[in-house]
Amino acid sequence: MKKKLLSLLMAGSLVMAMTACGGTAEAGGNSGSAAAGNGQLTGTLKLGVIGPLTGGAAIYGNAVVNGTSIAVDEINAISSDFQIELNAQDDEHDPEKSVNAYHQLQDWNVQAIAGTVTTKPCLAVSAEANSDRVFMLTPSASATTVTEGKDNVFQLCFADPNQGSASAQYIADKKLATKVAIIYNNGDAYSTGIYQTFKAKAEELGLSIVSETTFTDETTDFSVQVGDAQKNGADLVFLPIYYTPASLILQQASSIGYAPKFFGVDGMDGILTIEGFDTSLAEGVMLLTPFSADASDDLTKNFVTKFNEKYGEVPSQFAADGYDCAYAIYSALQFYAAKNGGLDVTGMTAEELCDILISVFTDASFSADGVTGLGMRWDKNGQVNKEPKAVVIQNGVYVGM
Amino acid sequence: MTSIKKASVNSKKAFLNYALVIVFYVVFQTLVSTKHITNSLKGQLIPITCYMIMAISLNLVVGISGELSLGHAGFMSIGAFTSVIVTSALTGLPGIAKLVVGIIVATVIAAIAGFLIGIPVLRLNGDYLAIVTLAFGEIIRNIITNLYVGIDGKGVHFSFLSPDGLGMEATGKIVVNGPQGALGYTKLATFTAAVVLLFIVLIVVQNLVNSRTGRAIMAIRDNRIAAESMGISPMKYKMLAFTVSAAMAGAAGAVYALNYSMIDPKKFDFNTSILILVFVVLGGIGNLTGSIIAAGVLVVLPELLRKFGDYRMLTYAVVLIFVMLVTNNEKLKGRIDTFFKKLRMKISKGGRKK
Incomplete structure (x- = not known):
């Protein structure tokens, strides 16, 4: 009963948001395939998801697919007039396999893609999708090169540079530190991308970077990196890295009695779920993330409960991104239908739908609400505009700050 | 007398391989032009051809020269990145010319790398050699992971530090961006070009194997001491096979x-x-036809298994094990051989009657 009520509430709020937007917007797009003028969205949308469902990065791909399927279930429950068919294909976090998966989806007559999950495969697939005119909204591929020069590719997550500069801005604004050390993975595009923009912004803001050390995927001993930061007297260590190496760095620092502030980005999300990791070490760690499962708003609560019921775990940020992707595409179609007197998506080609979705996503009056941010807007480059949330780990849970 | 007979068997085999490649090309090119092919298979044609070239190239080292190399992807990546840099640097040329120049330069650079790496590696034998090739493969990967290349009005810039270290003009374009790899370059490869390359590689390898040099290489493989006592320099011939193989891997990478x-x-x-080694082992060490077929089948197989969903990679592994067991089963092999012998006898008898 509670679930039904919530989904009704969500549907209601979406319709409200949509009509509110529709009211203020001026007609601008084409109305080629608009149905009879009732403003209704009808038909069946074939939505594809591409991500690593097996292999080393499977945790991200599966989270996105699970999150997306929860959103699809909710949307399908709203009305039988509009349904989404979901098809998730595995890419093993490999660009070649990802392009294969994309072609597989094309054989299935996919109309829009929520993906791909990881950055490098996304770069390969988005180039293909750009020439084939297939709309893509990636939940979590965060490099700027994903969207650069491709009008049909949009990001739901922050682009890497935004994370780096936002972190530097945040540290400077809150006067968290004066001497900063950075430890990053120089074999990883995500980590080096954030490092480069963080460094540029930090220099601009007058933060002094006293130590810069690197590691690679195979590194398990961080004594050199942590020791260098300690030796140079850094009072904050910036970790633009994933949570597994971060947990080792925290252990290393604690073992030599070095207790600076630690500041991470969204890759740090998940550190509390590592098996065998003493979460007390993460006490006081700050991180910039778009989603926190402990938020008290209705949207997040509903999503977390449902996710927990279905998959028996607390959703990660990737699951939240996937969930928001499905809703963003859904609201965009609603938006278009309301503006152009209805839309029947059944049998539309990916190209037709691509033009429609691009026109909506770049429309200044279109915004989508989700669990990773309210009022998300997209610019012409395909990058999302939403507020970053900083959280600090206290007593083993994330607390907003 | 026997040598003439053997040569004719070898040339028969060689023609079978050429025919196989031509049939492969004609069939798929027809399917593509008549649009009777799924997007999935169409998108895989070029990678399949590249893996076939890789399998032939590795078979030259593993099968013909008898040295286990575990770092062949390294040469492929040298070719890949070289071709990207070359084609990005060439402006004002038509696509096909860029592609050809890209492949040639990639082949040459990979051959040089193969030669240089061959000097220390081929002084070793057996397991030691395998481990060192593995190490060199990883070294190449790590170097490229830290490589930054940019192109501006003044030419090509290289750096091992950061994109800023390139010291480019503001209008410069980064071609290879460290761990991010190379992105945003123009796609130039065509299925026809890939098959032409496969054909050239086949001609090179088959003629090499059936030449005096090829026999020397195989003599060293079969008995190094005997070969040496015949005045064959093992280092020279092994180097030759290794370098040619690296060059072809570079072309495939391009x-x-x-x-x-x-x-x-x-x-x-x-x-x-390892994947390429699997093609070679499964197709039969030293068997070029087998490598080509194995590469084709094993690249397509994971895509065909997509309907198994979550069990896809599990099924793939099971199929691999099954095929390995079957192809290595002497009893089964013997039965297949006798079947073909009987068939041949029947055909030849039938032919005589007529």
Whole structure:
């Protein structure tokens, strides 16, 4: 009963948001395939998801697919007039396999893609999708090169540079530190991308970077990196890295009695779920993330409960991104239908739908609400505009700050 | 007398391989032009051809020269990144010319790398050699992971530090961006070009194997001491096979890279080397036809298994084990052989009657 009520509430709020937007917007797009003028969205949308469902990065791909399927279930429950068919294909976090998966989806007559999950495969697939005119909204591929020069590719997550500069801005604004050390993975595009923009912004803001050390995927001993930061007297260590190496760095620092502030980005999300990791070490760690499962708003609560019921775990940020992707595409179609007197998506080609979705996503009056941010807007480059949330780990849970 | 007979068997085999490639090309080109092919298979044609070239190239080292190399993906990545840099630097040329120049330069650079790496590696034998090739494969990958290349009005810039270290003009374009790999370049590879390359590689390898040099290489493989006592220099011939093989891997890498608009250094880790080794082992060590077929089948198989969903990779592994067991089963092999012998006898008898 509670679930039904919530989904009704969500549907209601979406319709409200949509009509509110529709009211203020001026007609601008084409109305080629608009149905009879009732403003209704009808038909069946074939939505594809591409991500690593097996292999080393499977945790991200599966989270996105699970999150997306929860959103699809909710949307399908709203009305039988509009349904989404979901098809998730595995890419093993490999660009070649990802392009294969994309072609597989094309054989299935996919109309829009929520993906791909990881950055490098996304770069390969988005180039293909750009020439084939297939709309893509990636939940979590965060490099700027994903969207650069491709009008049909949009990001739901922050682009890497935004994370780096936002972190530097945040540290400077809150006067968290004066001497900063950075430890990053120089074999990883995500980590080096954030490092480069963080460094540029930090220099601009007058933060002094006293130590810069690197590691690679195979590194398990961080004594050199942590020791260098300690030796140079850094009072904050910036970790633009994933949570597994971060947990080792925290252990290393604690073992030599070095207790600076630690500041991470969204890759740090998940550190509390590592098996065998003493979460007390993460006490006081700050991180910039778009989603926190402990938020008290209705949207997040509903999503977390449902996710927990279905998959028996607390959703990660990737699951939240996937969930928001499905809703963003859904609201965009609603938006278009309301503006152009209805839309029947059944049998539309990916190209037709691509033009429609691009026109909506770049429309200044279109915004989508989700669990990773309210009022998300997209610019012409395909990058999302939403507020970053900083959280600090206290007593083993994330607390907003 | 026997040598003439053997040569004719070898040339028969060689023609079978040429015919196989031609049939492969004609069938798929017809399917593509008449649009009777799924997007999935169409998108895989060029990678399949590249893997076939890789399998032939590795078979030259593993099968013909008898040295286990576990770092072949390294040469592929050298070719891949070289071709991307070359084709990005060439402006004002038509696509096909860029592609050809890209492949040639990639082949040459990979051959040089193969030669240089061959000097220390081929002084070793057996397991030691395998481990050192593995190490060199990883070294190549790590170097490329830290390589930054940019192109501006003044020419090509290289750096091992950061994109800023390139010291480019403001209008410069970064071609290879460290761990991000190379992205945003123009796709130039075509199926026809890939098959032409496969054909050239086949001609080179088959003629090499059936030449005096090829027999020397195989003599060293079969009995190094005997070969040496005949006045054959093992180092020279092994180097030759290794360098030719590296060059062909570079060419395959070039076409592979130019089939996508991004290339990731991490792609060419030792998993890829092992994958190619699997093609060679499954197709039969020293058997070129087998390698070509195995490469084709094993690249397509994971895509065909997509309907198994979550069990896809499990099924793939089971199929691999099954095929390995069957192809190595002497009893089964014997039965297949006798079946073919009987068939041949029947055909030849039938022919005589007529």
